[in-house]
Amino acid sequence: MVVDHRQHHVETLRSAISVLIYPIQYLVNLPVAVGQWMGESVSTRENLLEENERLRMQHLLFKAQLQKLSALQVENLRLRELLQSSKKVGENVLIAELLAVDLDPFSRQIVINKGSNDNVYLGQPVLDAEGIMGQIVHLGPFSSTAMLITDPNHAIPVHINRNGLRAIAVGTGAPDILEIPYLPNSADIVEGDLLTSSGLGGRFPRDYPVARITQVAKDPTQPYATVTAEPVALLERSREVLLVWPSDKIAQPETTTPMSETESASQPDAAAAVKPVSETATTAAPETEPAAATDSAPATREEQ
């Protein structure tokens, strides 16, 4: 136990046992999967048409935003070149599905159906369409466990989107509350501020939305303000999650490459809008961040 807590030598043993458990997890997940499949196959034509219409509208909207975004991205890159600093742009992503398996009810963890066979690695960031969900903590060949940002053992470096003030968002164990400790009473922070990941610590990619401030209590008798925030990711509702490979990971996973190719093929106008961003691939909702796009252009990296 101590060995597991302090070091991580027994991670191999854990991943070996997780292979034994995977069939059971699959079995437990089966009723949910079947129910979903049934629901999809018996849904009426009108429903499907309606959904199709809605998705088409959304797609159009996102595509328009994406065009603007790639232009902005290139402009950003050019300006940075002028300043003679370079910045990595873009990550690879892979979609994984949640297994409907219950874990310890007092820690916030989820099981996903991708493992080391899909080049998932320990500490990898997990996102959904709205923001950061958590990171991988246990890795098996076929499945892995991710710790959510609301887990009491989890903390994520963030900064306030409005003014760049750095802070740390700590999980509380409650499903929708994060705490921001050690902010002085004089800190410029108000309700409704968006917290985005700061990328410090090198584990999470920069500038993804994390949480929104819900409450700021400044008590002059206390040394620090009491600040709570609500995660923007749909931690309890998402069924699909995104795994992100930051671009400075040397081993680029092959599994994601075909996806990015098909994606770029399906969005020719968006990719053609600007030349250097040739392999644009984004499965995350483009409104979340420019960083979700893949770019092979810059070779030098300043961070991490």
Added chain:
Amino acid sequence: MALAKSQGGFVILITFVVALTLMMMPLPEWAEAARPQWLIMAVIYWCIALPDRVGVIIAWMIGLVLDVATGSLLGQNALAFGIVAFLAIKLHLRIRLFPLWQQALSILILVALYQIITLWVKGFTGQSAQSWSYWLASITSMLLWPFVFTLLRGVRRFYRVR
């Protein structure tokens, strides 16, 4: 013991797999804390019924599997399972003679002990549960023990597990 050849190890394994499946079955949020501890109940039953077949070592290994399944610290459930199995084997002659409701009370104590040990380990690693609902699992386990006991006894007799 040398004459009575043991048999039915496969059946025991199946009951453990079923119990583990029940442990991982998704429950609604409000019921999660009250999930009966199926796996520890199965372990206790086999320790009481066949103490020479299922012992501390097997209980420890099953605890290890549960650790991986629930994503907890490796060894946390294993330690608790081992200790509870040891006690169950120590007391198996006594518990066997109890009427069902009295058995259920001893199960309450054993499962509560299991929960105390895991809570203790969790406290060490800085992830303690805050609410009293943590202890609901012991109560539901106690309430379901007569059902589990009769079911497993039926299984044991039907398949002549010795």
